[in-house]
Amino acid sequence: MAESGQGRILALYHLKGGVGKTTAAVNLSYLSAVSGLRTLICDLDPQSSTTYFFRVKPALKHARRVLLKGGAKVADNIKGTDYEGLDLLPADWSHRHLPSLLGRVKRSRKRLGEILDPFRGEYDLIVLDSPATATLLAECIFVAADMLLVPVVPSTLAARAYANLRLFLRRKGYDEAKVWAFFSMVEARKKMHRATMQAMREEFPQWLPAAIPYTADVESMGLARAPLPVHSPRAAATGRFRELWEQVAGCMGDREPGTDLWARSVPVGGIRE
């Protein structure tokens, strides 16, 4: 965990695709910014769905090279979103080469953390939207993150994938204490979903109580290109995301929800209203 007063890194990760990583990353980063934390969301997925959600067109080509260079190059590529306090490091199709490029650099597993470390002073929370991958990039994410948040669909295959992920983390000696999971795309009327959720909660530790339902509102985020609390503030799924954010913030800040989470320094700059 980062020291107090420094920004934290929250990674949305699963080696399985289509489980709601991007949806969660977009909504959690928005709720983080609304709560007053300066937030940066990093799109690491070549599908660049997060970048699309925030209506940003990446300005630079070969963005993966920019990312790996780190420092000022990355800072120049950050874009403000429509929401105050929330910035985005966009992705593009070239991000598909990230794992192979990482293999060519020294101390590759620590590389992503080194790139993001200088931004911990500027942002209170850095959210990583990871691609569904089990490559070197995934290991970089495990090392860099202060909290690894795994959305799990309560289905047999997703449960198996989650079991594999935990096994992999244990075998590789990664800190399992920073791995937390929550159920995503839940259809409560389905008996199988309910049973799988119960079984998984018994089998694995560290489940956040919030469960995100599978609803049309969540689906329509792509059309609205806006976080759920913006385009469907009263939707049930929005309420569940708010609960999830409270629980995530509580875990990351070792605090009671609602208390001051991250006291922070501010660099020289303009005066915010």
Add this chain to the structure above:
Amino acid sequence: MKSPAIPETMEQCFRIPSGEAGRDVLRDFRQAFALSEDGGSRLETQYHDTFDGRLFARSRALRLTRGELCLERLDPSGEVARAAFAGSPEFADKLPPGPLRDALRPLTGNRALLPLLSIHSDARTWRLTNREQKTVLRMVLHDEEAAAGGHAERLGHRVVVRQVRGYKKAFREVCEWWTRQGVKPEGNTRFHEALEALQLDPVRTASLSRTPLTVSMSAADAVRAMLHAQYRVARANEEGIRNDTDAEFLHDFRVAVRRARSFLGQFRDVFKPAPAAELKKSLSRLGRSTNDLRDLDVYLEHRQEYRSLLGEPLARDLAPLFEHAARARAAAQREVTDAMRSAAYREALERWRTCVEDEGGLPPGRRGPEPLAQVTGARVARKCRTVLEQGYAIPENADPDALHSLRIECKQLRYLTEILVELSPEVRGVVPRLKKLQDALGKIQDLTVHEARTRDFARAMSERGAGEAWPAVDVLVSRMRAERDRECARVRGLFVKFSRNLRETEPPYALLLPWLRPL
């Protein structure tokens, strides 16, 4: 790896002309850019400072807006640190741990943070979007009003253009448009504007004690001016004492009274003896009436220090003792407040005012017409002699009573030296060295007084059947005494160092030599 570039200033302020011209330029702006309005909101920003404007004196301001507390640098404008904060700040020490508290603590010390002024703004927000309907610029139009102490003044309209990170072009275009209309960008000067509009001076009480003195001034005029300055300081602190918001109000009141008394004692022949003696006597009464409260303030300020003298778990047993002290302090506060309502108090203050403001209130005495520098020089020389004589007489194991007398002499020497500093600022370096010696002597005095207090409190508690703190009290008293003995042993060394510096030609003491020649 290179550090990421800190984002450059990403906003620009423009002061909109008042009246018709302002309305025209805003209409033209809306026609020139396709803006979407986000709506309006009412925003309140509160500024806080210590009662003597410690933040403002160091070019800082503490701003509270929408649950966020921010320490600003005023010149050039910028931010030092910020933190989420609910409620109203009271003391830097009570803020949550973090960079803001760390930055604020050395600036304000143990002084309370009091509301200085507030700025109310009716804010309307616009956004400029690109083809993707993505926000590339934000603009806020503020209609502002400053208020303090029930008095409000309009500040007018101000536009803040704010860049969205990564979209410099739109920001540049909009700023250039405003400049082309003849509306020049300005720094964020609204805090200064609010101060000016409200005619507030945050360092007012600190500046009250400053008296412009010149070498050729007559001693009578100069001392009267100094007494007047101290009178103003005392009056400025009265409300704070009554409201009991910060113990430092009482401290500053007492310092003003003590200085005035000391001036009357040191410059005895400058005024006719009878009115000066009368004034001195009433000042003594004023000071005495607040002794108890000040002692208890200092006692409670040392609470943490005394707890750490004991360490855990014994320190926990001191809780009833400090609760008792807090009750005694509350009673002393009531007594002071009552005393301030009394006719005797009003009379003393009125006598002070008459002496310094009324023609002939304090008629010049034998040395009244002499130049201030001459009279002060002679007094400094004599006081130096007394301090040196008493200091050299300190035995190896000095008695706290003897050191108390030396402390009073040092205090008087310091007040005199401060006058000298006004006449020749080069001697400023003397004051901190003298203060170091004074601090050590002050600590001995505090420990002596507090030891007696602790015993008294414990006895009173025991009589009321609350004697559970006794074992801890015994240990505390013995550790206080040990601490005091250590300080007493240290004082002789500090004094030797101070006196050596005073006699050697090392600057700035060399500047005192003309006055020290009689020695």
